[in-house]
Amino acid sequence: MSLSLTLSLLVLSACSNSANAPSAEPSQESTPTAEAVQTPAASTEPEQTPAATDEPEQTPAPSAEPEQTPEQSDAGGGTASGSVDIPKELPEDFPMPDNITETVLSTTSKNEGKTSVMLVYRTSDSMEAVTKLYDDYLSAQMGDQSVKTIDAKNLIIQGMTKDNKHSWSVIGGPLTSQEGIVEINIIWSEI
Numbered sequence: 001m002s003l004s005l006t007l008s009l010l011v012l013s014a015c016s017n018s019a020n021a022p023s024a025e026p027s028q029e030s031t032p033t034a035e036a037v038q039t040p041a042a043s044t045e046p047e048q049t050p051a052a053t054d055e056p057e058q059t060p061a062p063s064a065e066p067e068q069t070p071e072q073s074d075a076g077g078g079t080a081s082g083s084v085d086i087p088k089e090l091p092e093d094f095p096m097p098d099n100i101t102e103t104v105l106s107t108t109s110k111n112e113g114k115t116s117v118m119l120v121y122r123t124s125d126s127m128e129a130v131t132k133l134y135d136d137y138l139s140a141q142m143g144d145q146s147v148k149t150i151d152a153k154n155l156i157i158q159g160m161t162k163d164n165k166h167s168w169s170v171i172g173g174p175l176t177s178q179e180g181i182v183e184i185n186i187i188w189s190e191i
Contacts, residue, residue, distance in 0.1 A: 097125040116189040
């Protein structure tokens with residue numbers, strides 16, 4: 001507000017000085033012209049400027065990580081340690097790590113009679129332990145019908161089960177914003 005007031009005073013001062021200052025060119029009239037009388041309209045500009053200046057303060061800074069604004073949806077099912085809501089539609093033998101720290105999302109939906117499950121959670125288990133857990137389980141489920149990208153920072157396993165009845169997508173990696181935490185995104189669907 002004080003910045004707006006200061007800017008308004010400066011603009012008014014500049015306008016009044018320019019109207020009273022002697023012109024470099026000789027003038028035929030000593031009274032201001034209609035154009036000079038209308039120049040204070042420029043003083044309304046600073047009133048609009050603070051709105052743009054205030055806007056960044058009102059708008060939260062964009063986040064590089066969408067997981068900072070998690071929404072949780074209960075979809076039923078059992079629970080594992082860390083109170084993760086495991087949708088009951090997932091296979092009963094579906095493995096979960098021991099040290100779940102947070103459920104980010106747990107949903108179940110049906111489309112044309114086919115069920116889909118999405119589960120996003122965070123664990124303090126190591127990336128190596130989580131990778132082994134899901135690589136072993138999904139290799140048994142999918143055999144050679146999967147695509148994998150596995151390294152120290154990436155776990156991506158996608159494909160269909162051997163009987164072509166279900167599809168899996170397990171994607172995970174360590175969070176850069178929380179050291180020692182791994183986030184896992186699981187999508188399971190009936191085909």
